């Protein structure tokens with residue numbers, strides 16, 4: 001059974017990450033269609049994922065949640081505190097490719113944006129994406145994030161350098 005429901009949406013719910021999710025996480029983060037976008041260069045085995053889960057649970061500043069459809073795990077979303085004084089947080093997300101393109105990423109990120117502003121009192125949230133990652137850029141734009149900058153040749157993956165774009169949303173500019 002997956003973890004306890006923490007945030008409930010319409011099609012998606014966000015649950016606590018439990019030790020038994022390690023296998024799902026390993027299968028997701030090593031998938032080429034996921035790791036290329038996340039900058040995962042090293043293979044991640046079950047032990048790595050168990051360490052990730054232990055750290056995620058102990059970390060008091062960050063929110064890490066399992067994205068589920070009913071009780072089926074589809075991916076992970078995180079909201080990391082980048083600077084406490086500035087009330088600045090960064091969102092990261094991935095879904096296993098089996099679940100791409102169904103609106104789940106859009107809904108999961110919307111729930112975490114709401115949580116960040118309404119429960120955690122963030123002033124600004126941002127996300128990073130490779131400039132050719134249309135799905136990722138699209139979800140931030142849909143929530144009102146603005147493109148704030150582009151870093152040229154900022155990451156090397158799949159044999160080429162790629163630009164990285166930053167999307168940011170101030171609390172006062174929420175849709």
Ligand SMILES: CC(C)(COP(=O)(O)OP(=O)(O)OC[C@H]1O[C@@H](n2cnc3c(N)ncnc32)[C@H](O)[C@@H]1OP(=O)(O)O)[C@@H](O)C(=O)NCCC(=O)NCCS
Pocket residue numbers: 033034037038075093094095096099100101102103104105106107127128129130133134135136138139
């Ligand atoms: C990015 C990601 C989380 C998006 O989640 P998703 O559930 O697949 O996205 P959605 O179904 O909610 O669709 C989001 C938008 O992207 C568009 N989209 C989806 N896949 C696309 C693709 N391959 N190319 C272009 N647009 C795409 C959808 O049409 C939708 O836009 P629309 O609502 O204007 O039609 C998911 O694709 C993913 O996990 N990718 C791999 C990891 C990753 O890139 N993480 C983000 C790193 S910054």
